[in-house]
Amino acid sequence: MTRPTPPTIKDxxxxxxxxxxxxxxxxxxxxxxxxxxxxxxxxxxxxMIAKNQVTNVKAERMILMTQTDSPFVTKLYxxxxxxxxxxxVLEYLNGGDCSALLxxxxxxxxxWGRNYLAEVTLGLAYLNTKNIIHRDxxxxxxxxxxxxxxxxxxxxxxxxxxxxxxxYNTDEKSxxxxxxxxxxxxxxxxxxxxTPGFFERQENERSDARKTAIGTPDYIAPESILGTGEDxxxxxxxxxxxxxxxxxxxxxxxxxxxxxxxxxxxSRRIDWHEDSVDISPEARDFMERLMxxxxxxxxxANGPEEVKQHPFFKDLNWDTLLKESPSFxxxxxxxxxxxxxx
Numbered sequence: 001m002t003r004p005t006p007p008t009i010k011d012x013x014x015x016x017x018x019x020x021x022x023x024x025x026x027x028x029x030x031x032x033x034x035x036x037x038x039x040x041x042x043x044x045x046x047x048m049i050a051k052n053q054v055t056n057v058k059a060e061r062m063i064l065m066t067q068t069d070s071p072f073v074t075k076l077y078x079x080x081x082x083x084x085x086x087x088x089v090l091e092y093l094n095g096g097d098c099s100a101l102l103x104x105x106x107x108x109x110x111x112w113g114r115n116y117l118a119e120v121t122l123g124l125a126y127l128n129t130k131n132i133i134h135r136d137x138x139x140x141x142x143x144x145x146x147x148x149x150x151x152x153x154x155x156x157x158x159x160x161x162x163x164x165x166x167x168y169n170t171d172e173k174s175x176x177x178x179x180x181x182x183x184x185x186x187x188x189x190x191x192x193x194x195t196p197g198f199f200e201r202q203e204n205e206r207s208d209a210r211k212t213a214i215g216t217p218d219y220i221a222p223e224s225i226l227g228t229g230e231d232x233x234x235x236x237x238x239x240x241x242x243x244x245x246x247x248x249x250x251x252x253x254x255x256x257x258x259x260x261x262x263x264x265x266x267s268r269r270i271d272w273h274e275d276s277v278d279i280s281p282e283a284r285d286f287m288e289r290l291m292x293x294x295x296x297x298x299x300x301a302n303g304p305e306e307v308k309q310h311p312f313f314k315d316l317n318w319d320t321l322l323k324e325s326p327s328f329x330x331x332x333x334x335x336x337x338x339x340x341x342x
Contacts, residue, residue: 226266
């Protein structure tokens with residue numbers, strides 16, 4: 001019995017760039033044989049090694065490969081490599097992301113934002129069952145599919161915490177992850193398909209917690225800044241920040257520099273703009289409880305059901321969420337239209 005030929009980048013027609021991040025670019029591509037469209041993430045090996053991002057790429061691939069049965073997480077179809085690049089072939093979601101949507105609209109009506117936040121909550125609840133923290137939850141990483149529903153993407157900073165819970169009372173060292181087998185040889189002569197390895201924990205001394213805090217400054221939880229340990233609670237904090245940004249149009253702790261953002265977060269400096277922005281008491285309480293400094297007292301500390309049962313979601317039917325018509329449904333000019341992205 002002959003083994004199937006592993007895919008290569010030559011099997012795809014690269015059409016146009018969709019987005020460019022710190023560690024790689026994403027392109028719209030079409031598979032030559034089937035005509036199916038995908039989003040392909042190009043990661044340059046030399047950049048990965050120079051920026052010490054190899055572990056993050058491994059984590060992203062491993063996490064995405066386990067998420068294929070969740071409607072709220074972007075699907076990964078193939079991974080392979082060439083002489084110079086690593087490739088992640090993902091489903092193409094043509095509705096853009098929530099960051100681009102906010103730039104276009106300014107902010108979202110509360111009902112609209114509530115439905116989006118409910119879908120993110122279900123995505124986080126699913127990751128919770130897999131002991132996965134996203135760690136970089138933000139509007140840019142919430143993609144909109146062709147039906148107007150959200151999917152979590154970009155697991156480059158994610159972490160598997162199945163090796164045990166975090167003790168916030170200890171001065172825990174930062175947890176770094178490495179793999180064996182997967183991308184273990186990044187030499188120039190290793191094209192072909194890549195195989196999964198396994199995660200094991202490697203403890204490293206923390207030098208400066210603020211410098212090593214993982215994520216985008218506006219959305220980082222206080223415990224990540226302080227270096228007192230991370231678990232799924234960092235994602236619930238970020239959900240509160242995103243809720244504020246959906247309703248107000250800007251993140252609550254935004255400032256000119258990352259250090260000032262961190263200061264705002266640690267002092268919990270939030271302007272509720274009570275004279276100019278009208279939000280429901282339930283929405284205010286939802287954000288207050290998610291953006292609670294002590295992760296042990298934060299909404300979600302007792303599991304995702306606690307978040308789902310908050311009064312902010314009282315009129316929401318969780319079972320029919322995917323069947324309901326969203327406030328925004330993408331209407332691209334054609335299948336290759338990427339105008340909903342920045």
